[in-house]
Structures are given as structure tokens and as C-alpha cells.
Amino acid sequence: MPNTLKDKLNWPFFRDRALVPAGVRVKAWRDSDPFIAAVRLPGRTEKVVASITLLLILAIVVFLMLFDWNWLRGPIGQWASAKYDREIQLNGDLDVTLFSWTPSVQVRGLRIGGPDWARERDTLNVADLQASARLRALLVGRIEMPLVAITRPEVVLIATDDGRQSWDLNPDAPDTGEGLKLPPINQLIIRDGTVSLDEQRRNVRLEATISAREGSDGDAGFTLDGQGTINDTPLTLVIEGGPFINIRRDRPYGFRAALSGVNSRLEARGSITRPFDLGQFQATLSLQGRDLADLYLLTG
Structure with a gap:
């Protein structure tokens, strides 16, 4: 079929x-x-x-983990010295931690010399500087610093009659009128700091101690306590503020200051409206004195 x-x-x-x-x-x-x-x-x-x-990739990671960052102290110092036209040195150990959500750096023995006209006095010496940054912010081009800790900073500020300032790292830049702007710092610690001021136009000399401590006791907070002279008469300056912990840009940072000299006294209570933007602050001033000329000398 x-x-x-x-x-x-x-x-x-x-x-x-x-x-x-x-x-x-x-x-x-x-x-x-x-x-x-x-x-x-x-x-x-x-x-x-x-x-x-x-x-x-593994070789690069291992290399960076084992790399001795002290080898870069000299090149970094030479580059910074050439850029800012003053001697800058990293005299102590340099430690860097890259593989973290908060990469950090620790510098010991940082020295920033004075400009040509004030080379006999360093602008800044720091025994130990620690700083960290948030990785996620860095990846999008922002700088946010969870911690900055400075141990034994020695700051020297010199201002001449013709307006030169030893701390100005870029004196040829035009003056925009804006104050110093710092990146947001969540926690700032300053231990055993000193500030020396030589303001020649008003004949002011001031030596001050500075600290920023964390904690809940009575010593916590920011303090600058200085004594000196103005026109060869005694001068005192005290600035106090709260601890630099959990500081945010949208929360004003309060401070109070008292300046006494030449038979006059100036008191201020106010706040930095946007912390770390030192060009924006508000304050209520109280002046006391026997002569307006003395007050003008005190306030400039």
C-alpha cells in the first residue's frame, strides 16, 4: 500500500x-x-x-598598597614651591590611604615659608596634619571632608604698610572681594595651635593660642585667646565658638568675640551664615570707649 x-x-x-x-x-x-x-x-x-x-589591575592595586609615599615628598614640595613662589617642604612621613570610602592623607612636618620679602619667618608650620574626603563626592567633582585634624600649627601673619600679606599665596590675582571659602568639613580638630600677627599699618602685634576641641565638656569648642599691643598699648582678643562637629552649610555657626585696647572695647555676637564660607557672616557689635579716634584705631 x-x-x-x-x-x-x-x-x-x-x-x-x-x-x-x-x-x-x-x-x-x-x-x-x-x-x-x-x-x-x-x-x-x-x-x-x-x-x-x-x-x-591587581598589580596596580598591590603596588599602590605597598607604595612608599615618602618618595613623593620631594617632588610635591618642589612643585608647590615653584607654583606659589615660596619654599614648601614635607619634612616628615607622608601616609596615604586610597582604598576606602573616605580616602585619607597624613602629613608630618609640613612647612610653608614666607614670601620673598618675609623669608625670615615661615608662614605656617604644622607638626601633624590629617585629612579625609568622601569618595562618592570626589567622583562627581565635589570635595567633602569628614575630618581635618591639625596638631601644633604655628601661623605667622604679616601685613605691611603697602598692603602686602604674607599669607596670600596668589598676590597677583585680582581682588574679588569674596572671603575665604573652604570645602565642607564635618569635624575640625586643632590641637595646641599658635597665631602670630604683625600688622604694620596700625602697629598691631598679637600672639594668640588657638584650639578646636571636640567633646561635651566645658573645654569643647573653638577658642582663640591672644594678647599683644596696638600703638605700644595693651591689646587682648578672645574669639569663642562651638565645637566643629557635624557642621553643615545650611546651619549657621555661632561665635562671639571681644577685642580690647587703647581704652576701648569691641564685642561681637554673630554667626557665619554658611559655615566654611568666611565671606558671609552676620554679627551684632557693641562698642565702648572714651574717644572715637581710639575706636577707629581699634576697628580700622
Whole structure:
């Protein structure tokens, strides 16, 4: 009896296909499918390239973890000295921690010399400086610092009759009238600091101690306590503020200050409206004195 199914279908095609092993058919289907081709397993070349890339990354990570950052003290000091036209040195150990959500750096023995006209006195000496930054902010181009800790900073500020200032690192830049702007610092600690001021136009000499302590006791907070002379008469300055802990730009930082000299006294209570933007503050002033000329000498 004739097989009508054979007559109607391409029987040789089905017969030959049935004799092909299933694995071969699956391979042919896989090779011809565009989606499978797009996500196919890497070949030998891709595996070699990926392995070499991974080894290079691991080598860089190990190198940075074991790298002695002290080798960079000299080059950093030379670059900074040339840029700011004054001698800048890193005389102590330099430690850097990169692999963290808050990369940090610690510098010991930082020295920033004075400009050409005041080289006999360094502008800044710091025994130990520690600072950290948030990695997520750095990745989007911002600087946010969870911690800045400064131990035994010695600051010397000299202002001449013709307006030169020893602390101005870029004296040729035009004066925009804006105050100093610092990146947000969540916690600022200053231990055993000193400030020396020589303001020649008004004949002011001042030596002050400065500290910023954390904690809940009565000693916590920021304090600057200075004594000196103005026109060869006694001068005192006291500035106090709260602890530099959990400081935010949208929360004003309060302070109070008292300046006494030449038979006059100036008191101020106010706040920095945007912390670390020192060009924006508000304060209520109280003046006491026997002569307006003395008050003008005190306030400038």
C-alpha cells in the first residue's frame, strides 16, 4: 500500500535531518541565532585579554598598597614651591590611604615659608596634619571632608604698610572681594595651635593660642585667646565658638568675640551664615570707649 504521507512531504529532508545527531543540530541552531551569538561565551583570545587586564589591575592595586609615599615628598614640595613662589617642604612621613570610602592623607612636618620679602619667618608650620574626603563626592567633582585634624600649627601673619600679606599665596590675582571659602568639613580638630600677627599699618602685634576641641565638656569648642599691643598699648582678643562637629552649610555657626585696647572695647555676637564660607557672616557689635579716634584705631 503506497504511503501518501511520503508523497506529500519532502521525505528525504526529514530522513536526513533525523539521522543528524541532536548535538550537531543544536550547535547549528546556536551558531545561526543572533541573540545567542551576541551573548556567546568568550573565546580563547578574549579570555587571555581579560586575564591580562585583571592581572594588571591587581598589580596596580598591590603596588599602590605597598607604595612608599615618602618618595613623593620631594617632588610635591618642589612643585608647590615653584607654583606659589615660596619654599614648601614635607619634612616628615607622608601616609596615604586610597582604598576606602573616605580616602585619607597624613602629613608630618609640613612647612610653608614666607614670601620673598618675609623669608625670615615661615608662614605656617604644622607638626601633624590629617585629612579625609568622601569618595562618592570626589567622583562627581565635589570635595567633602569628614575630618581635618591639625596638631601644633604655628601661623605667622604679616601685613605691611603697602598692603602686602604674607599669607596670600596668589598676590597677583585680582581682588574679588569674596572671603575665604573652604570645602565642607564635618569635624575640625586643632590641637595646641599658635597665631602670630604683625600688622604694620596700625602697629598691631598679637600672639594668640588657638584650639578646636571636640567633646561635651566645658573645654569643647573653638577658642582663640591672644594678647599683644596696638600703638605700644595693651591689646587682648578672645574669639569663642562651638565645637566643629557635624557642621553643615545650611546651619549657621555661632561665635562671639571681644577685642580690647587703647581704652576701648569691641564685642561681637554673630554667626557665619554658611559655615566654611568666611565671606558671609552676620554679627551684632557693641562698642565702648572714651574717644572715637581710639575706636577707629581699634576697628580700622
